[in-house]
Amino acid sequence: MLNTDTIKITPELLALLSEIDEFKGAWRALGTLAPERLQALRHVATIESIGSSTRIEGSKLTDREIEQLLSRLDIKRFDSRDVQEVVSYAEVMETVFQAWEDIPITENHIKQLHRDLLRHSSKDERHRGAYKTVPNDVGAFDESGKMVGVVFETASPFDTPQRMAELVQWLNDMRSLKRLHPLLIVAIFVVVFLEIHPFQDGNGRLSRILTTLLLLQAGYAYVPYSSLESVIENSKEGYYLALRQTQTTIRSDEPDWQPWLLFFMRALQQQKRRLSMKVEREERALADLPELAVLILDYARQHGRVANRDMVREYGASPNTLKATFRSLVDKRLLVRHGGGRSTWYSLSIGS
Known part of the structure; x- marks a missing residue:
């Protein structure tokens, strides 16, 4: 089981948690934004999230191209992998936004989200919605795409079902016991999920979908209106460094959660600050x-x-x-x- 006794609530971490929670409360009290303004903010954030999350995994589509693609409601064929990933990500995000209260965190629901995330990908048809059957260690690649070494060893296909069952059980136990701050629970779930890497493909994209789902369920209602994925894309080197620094210690007697927790909370801080600035800018612009x-x-x-x-x-x-x-x-x-x-x-x- 996960050892979270080694979490250190440093002054910086405490300040970050307090700032994010203060904005959470302020957003709940924000009754000045009209529904159409909220819809506009969510539209922009959704495009940014889809673009950033798929580009982190190698897509080349710009936000403008994604907006134009998704406005074509009559589109029936998704010829390129980039387009397949974008359309699927958009559909799953909409599912989460509309039904987050009705999606319990179980292995079956995680598999369903994965299946939906790869719905339009013909290459992934055989393994969508199913745990991996062959190793998928995270590797380093040269310019030709050839793997030149293993950066990080993920859970074996044999261990994955047990590891995922433990992780889901841990999450639901922590939510019930309320011994950890909700944001710490979300952060730890995400980093362990990525350490397991339970599916053959799509783990990064699914981790970011699950992050949004968990934050909404924890009461951070402003999340759909500002793109966390965009923050991560702009800090990709720090993102991967923090993941590796924590992931290599997770199965040790004394896991080092700090690198990932600090990165994650700083990203949430940046997300909420962006939203705050957007709201202020829009209010000023509309007033004139x-x-x-x-x-x-x-x-x-x-x-x-x-x-x-x-x-x-x-x-x-x-x-x-x-x-x-x-x-x-x-x-x-x-x-x-x-x-x-x-x-x-x-x-x-x-x-x-």
């Missing part, structure tokens, strides 16, 4: 916008895109006034222009 500009942004959030004719039809706005308003919103980087002439349309700017 005329009513027509706010209506345009609201329409774009609700429909994914907006054109001059939409606003004429909906509100009877003057074409000349609309032209100037659209230009102003593009200049302020709140909208992005697409097409030209009578076919011009606009979408929300990523990050606005």
Whole structure:
């Protein structure tokens, strides 16, 4: 079983936990944001999360390409692996956002999430939703993609079922006993999950999905509105270093949890600070916008895109006034222009 008696609550770790919890309470009391504003924040964060989490694993798609891909509701075929991963990740994220209260943390539910995460990947058809059957140690690769050495040994296929059963049992016991701070429980679950590496592929992406699920279940309701995956992508070297430093000690008598706990809490701190800045920036921007500009942004959030004719039809706005308003919103980087002439349309700017 996991030995968590070696966790050291240092002054920095305590300060991080306090700051994150303070924001958790402040977010709960935030009644000023309208539903459409929250929807816009979640839309941007979701695109960033999908992009970052899949790029960490090697995808090449940009956030803009992902947004355009997911706006094509009629898409039926997913020809490239990058597209398969993006679409699956988006679907599983939506499942978590909509049903997090109804997803107990059991091995079967973890396997179901894994199956859904690889749903569109033809390469992974045989092992989706099932624990690994061959070793999947984490290796170092040269520029040609050839493995040149083992960086970290994961659990063997034989040990994986028992290790996962123990981890899930530990999580649910800790939640019931409430002897550890909820954020420490989430952090330890994630690092041990990645140390086990229970599935043949998709472990990194699934760990980040599970992180979001566990944080929501722990009451951190702001998580869907700011991308933790984006923070991790921007700190990839620190992410892998902290994982390795802790993972190599997990099965010892005195595990060193500190490297991972500090990285994880600093990432959560950065996530909440980004969200705080976005909310402040949006409130300032909206306070300075005329009513027509706010209506345009609201329409774009609700429909994914907006054109001059939409606003004429909906509100009877003057074409000349609309032209100037659209230009102003593009200049302020709140909208992005697409097409030209009578076919011009606009979408929300990523990050606005």
